Amino acid sequence: MIHVSHIYKSYAGQCVLADINMNVRTGETVCLLGPSGCGKTTLLRLIAGFEKADRGDISCKAGDIGYLFQDRDLLPWRSVFRNVALGMEFQKRTDKEIREVVSDYLEQLDLTDAAKKRPYQISGGMKRRVALAQILVTNPAILFLDEPLTGLDVNGRKLVSGVIKRYIDAHKAASVIVTHSIEEALFLADRVLIFSQRPAHIMQDISLDHFNRDGLFDKILAAFTAANPQGDCCVRTAS
Amino acid sequence: MSALRHKLLDTALILFPGIVFVGLWEVGVHNSTRLQFLFASPSAIFARGIDEYQHAAIWEDIGITTFEAMTGLVLGSVFGIVIALLLWVSPFLQKISYPYIALIGSIPVFALAPMLIIWFGIGIMAKVIMAAFGVFIITLVQGFEGISATAPDHIRYARMVHARSVDIMFKILLPSAMQWLITALRINIGVAFLGAFIGEFISSQTGLGHYIIEAGQLYDMPGVLFGILNLSLLALIIDKGIRLNTCCMH
Numbered sequence: 001m002i003h004v005s006h007i008y009k010s011y012a013g014q015c016v017l018a019d020i021n022m023n024v025r026t027g028e029t030v031c032l033l034g035p036s037g038c039g040k041t042t043l044l045r046l047i048a049g050f051e052k053a054d055r056g057d058i059s060c061k062a063g064d065i066g067y068l069f070q071d072r073d074l075l076p077w078r079s080v081f082r083n084v085a086l087g088m089e090f091q092k093r094t095d096k097e098i099r100e101v102v103s104d105y106l107e108q109l110d111l112t113d114a115a116k117k118r119p120y121q122i123s124g125g126m127k128r129r130v131a132l133a134q135i136l137v138t139n140p141a142i143l144f145l146d147e148p149l150t151g152l153d154v155n156g157r158k159l160v161s162g163v164i165k166r167y168i169d170a171h172k173a174a175s176v177i178v179t180h181s182i183e184e185a186l187f188l189a190d191r192v193l194i195f196s197q198r199p200a201h202i203m204q205d206i207s208l209d210h211f212n213r214d215g216l217f218d219k220i221l222a223a224f225t226a227a228n229p230q231g232d233c234c235v236r237t238a239s
Numbered sequence: 240m241s242a243l244r245h246k247l248l249d250t251a252l253i254l255f256p257g258i259v260f261v262g263l264w265e266v267g268v269h270n271s272t273r274l275q276f277l278f279a280s281p282s283a284i285f286a287r288g289i290d291e292y293q294h295a296a297i298w299e300d301i302g303i304t305t306f307e308a309m310t311g312l313v314l315g316s317v318f319g320i321v322i323a324l325l326l327w328v329s330p331f332l333q334k335i336s337y338p339y340i341a342l343i344g345s346i347p348v349f350a351l352a353p354m355l356i357i358w359f360g361i362g363i364m365a366k367v368i369m370a371a372f373g374v375f376i377i378t379l380v381q382g383f384e385g386i387s388a389t390a391p392d393h394i395r396y397a398r399m400v401h402a403r404s405v406d407i408m409f410k411i412l413l414p415s416a417m418q419w420l421i422t423a424l425r426i427n428i429g430v431a432f433l434g435a436f437i438g439e440f441i442s443s444q445t446g447l448g449h450y451i452i453e454a455g456q457l458y459d460m461p462g463v464l465f466g467i468l469n470l471s472l473l474a475l476i477i478d479k480g481i482r483l484n485t486c487c488m489h
Contacts, residue, residue: 067395
């Protein structure tokens, strides 16, 4: 479904991504794990088609994409409900359908009480959940989630992880998720790609299908530490 | 109660310099016919106002100038927003047209006035176009800046779900640029009145510009200042109306 081959990307002469190769199959969830600023978001934007690679090929087939931006604001003149409904309005879905689907996702993400509020009246964690709902209501076949759990408290992380997992399972969506947390990767992913520091390349491709999940945390942490001797506080904290 | 007291105090503070100015003006010219001829006096302007407001002619002048300015404001604003959106749709059009827009924007409306009078006559049309001209440029520049300032990820999100350009314009771009457009609208009230006034000033038979130029030719200083006062009051009332209607928009 997603095929990335020998991708290179530089900014202002500084190489960010070097020879990245990866594939994501239909229904598969791949987590990109690496230190902050190594180029994971850049890769995600390249695959989604928001930016162009300097070299290499990317093909991303089969259907609509849903991209959860790391720091996109909500539209301040719209209520939470209407922010979530925006994509469906663009898709020309009926009012009834919009009401049903939006209400369902607001409930799943524990946002029903905030439906009529404006973005400035809700917390950062709630905004993040609204942004996720905004993506999921449009029914994308491919999900790109850039740090979907950042800014959420423990309960929020659990809630959002569950919603993402249910969506992926129900829609058989191919997903690429950028995360800092090994635990989240373990919960959501079928495969974890460990990135090195800049210029980033994939150091390890760990499939989670065939292992006992209990031992995986240490395995991924060891792979990450080997790839990034400097370490990354977020990943270590997750342990 | 405390809030009311604060509001009254604020109002008094705002009015105080004006009252002092008017008082000093009145006292300053009181004993001099020469100074009264040159500067008029607040009491003379007030008396002129009482007298003029009882006649239909001044209301007709006020009505015509307001109509010219407001029609120019609406036409210039709509046209400016439409062109700003077109420039957003076509980066190529934007690239080739922006230098020309800057060039046209640098032309003072006063310079165009004689030509527009020749083309459209001394009726309302020429004044409306003069009012619309300045409004158009400011709205276009402000509108385009506002639209360009929209976060690109909002557009990417819309494109991701296959939004039509017209939907992106009405659901994202225009609301995003609203603060810029409201600012443009408020600036443009004065610009529209200026355009209408210049048109009337150069050649017309009605309107406040005509009233002021006629009073000036007769060395009727209270009349000139009364006309100016009416222009200012009109602009102030319309600005207040816009502020009241737009304050809760976001």
